[in-house]
Amino acid sequence: MKRLRIISVVGARPNFIKVAPLCREFDLASEKIEHILVHTGQHYDIDMDQDFFHSLHIPKPDINLGVGAGSPVLQTAEIMKKFEPYCLNREPDWIVVFGDVNSTLACAIVAKKLGIRLAHVEAGLRSFDMTMPEEINRKVTDCISDLLFTPSQDADENLFREGVPPERVIRVGNIMIDTLVMEMDTADMQRSYQRWGLAQKQFVYVTLHRPSNVDDPDVLSSVLEKLTVFSRIMPVIFPLHPRTSRRLREFNLADKISAKPNFHTTSPLSYHESINLAKHAKLVVTDSGGLQEETTFLGTPCLTLRPNTERPITITQGTNRLITEESLLEAMKTQVNEESQIFPPSSPPLWDGRTAKRIVAFFLAIIGASAPHQEARSHQSPERVDVP
Numbered sequence: 111m112k113r114l115r116i117i118s119v120v121g122a123r124p125n126f127i128k129v130a131p132l133c134r135e136f137d138l139a140s141e142k143i144e145h146i147l148v149h150t151g152q153h154y155d156i157d158m159d160q161d162f163f164h165s166l167h168i169p170k171p172d173i174n175l176g177v178g179a180g181s182p183v184l185q186t187a188e189i190m191k192k193f194e195p196y197c198l199n200r201e202p203d204w205i206v207v208f209g210d211v212n213s214t215l216a217c218a219i220v221a222k223k224l225g226i227r228l229a230h231v232e233a234g235l236r237s238f239d240m241t242m243p244e245e246i247n248r249k250v251t252d253c254i255s256d257l258l259f260t261p262s263q264d265a266d267e268n269l270f271r272e273g274v275p276p277e278r279v280i281r282v283g284n285i286m287i288d289t290l291v292m293e294m295d296t297a298d299m300q301r302s303y304q305r306w307g308l309a310q311k312q313f314v315y316v317t318l319h320r321p322s323n324v325d326d327p328d329v330l331s332s333v334l335e336k337l338t339v340f341s342r343i344m345p346v347i348f349p350l351h352p353r354t355s356r357r358l359r360e361f362n363l364a365d366k367i368s369a370k371p372n373f374h375t376t377s378p379l380s381y382h383e384s385i386n387l388a389k390h391a392k393l394v395v396t397d398s399g400g401l402q403e404e405t406t407f408l409g410t411p412c413l414t415l416r417p418n419t420e421r422p423i424t425i426t427q428g429t430n431r432l433i434t435e436e437s438l439l440e441a442m443k444t445q446v447n448e449e450s451q452i453f454p455p456s457s458p459p460l461w462d463g464r465t466a467k468r469i470v471a472f473f474l475a476i477i478g479a480s481a482p483h484q485e486a487r488s489h490q491s492p493e494r495v496d497v498p
Contacts, residue, residue: 113140114143115146115201116136118207119207121152121211121213125211126163127166127286128208129168134167135470143470146202148172148173151178152178152212162381177192185216186212190216197224202226205217205220206229207231211244218230227257229255230252231469233248233279234261249272252269252274257278284465285469286400287403287462300382311391313347314340314346314446316346317397319397322397323416334367335366336435346373346374388410393410402414403461406424411429411448423458428458
């Protein structure tokens with residue numbers, strides 16, 4: 111029997127976290143599935159990309175398209191130009207894309223233009239804010255995907271409201287939690303907070319990189335001022351995203367956070383260091399989508415500095431709360447004065463470390479089905495896929 115040939119596409123570090131467990135499961139099914147990993151090179155920090163691949167045990171990509179940085183439009187176009195001939199040469203049965211980065215949109219369009227079946231992992235998330243480039247990427251990709259692997263019920267409902275047929279929607283759970291579960295032991299060994307002489311639950315972990323927070327000098331200056339004021343109450347650990355570092359230099363704001371005794375900046379951290387800090391922080395302040403989910407699973411209070419989130423389940427069933435730049439300082443003070451951490455009663459359904467198993471089991475079921483989507487009839491019953 112001819113093996114099912116599947117190309118998985120990654121372009122940025124959030125994708126690496128999502129593809130890692132799927133690579134492992136595809137490898138276990140290698141007799142029936144040929145898995146090809148394509149890296150578009152959307153991130154320009156090759157050394158950090160290689161570190162992520164190594165630390166998460168992701169196999170070396172079969173090809174790196176080497177697209178590099180650029181405006182969203184130019185980057186998307188360049189990815190499409192380079193990905194099309196590769197697909198024509200390899201003739202995959204399926205292309206799998208992840209999340210909402212530019213590579214996701216670009217490769218999804220190429221798949222449909224070439225008549226290749228398309229699956230979207232982490233489908234159905236919506237912020238309902240079309241000023242966000244990620245929202246455009248999510249909506250267009252979902253609209254043209256043949257299979258939409260969703261992490262939660264709210265994602266299903268978003269897709270149904272948009273008219274996606276139920277047979278294309280498969281709830282499998284949150285694949286980022288698979289990696290978190292697999293890598294927790296390694297993360298626990300990091301004890302990253304000790305680098306600054308700190309103890310568990312005695313610091314706040316901050317990550318900020320979105321344009322709405324760092325591209326406006328007035329907003330960034332105000333956020334930094336509030337964080338430094340708060341650092342007099344409790345130490346702050348703030349790894350600087352490359353975008354944030356550039357803005358600090360451009361806006362001459364580096365002095366606002368330099369030489370502050372309880373305000374600790376550092377270069378970007380590894381995945382394991384970040385998870386270690388998120389687990390042991392008293393509080394996380396972020397604008398990252400992934401950290402909203404990770405803190406929900408870990409039971410760490412999270413303040414998300416955004417007007418909206420495409421992951422509302424982290425609010426309704428988790429530890430997350432949306433805040434504004436104006437309310438940041440008071441929200442932090444209120445949260446750390448709580449007598450105990452806010453632990454969710456349980457993680458959202460199917461956030462159990464087995465999402466990649468469900469996805470691969472689904473593809474294996476397709477191979478044995480008389481029709482390509484025969485096994486996709488009941489979107490509400492992912493357990494129907496036999497996962498040991």
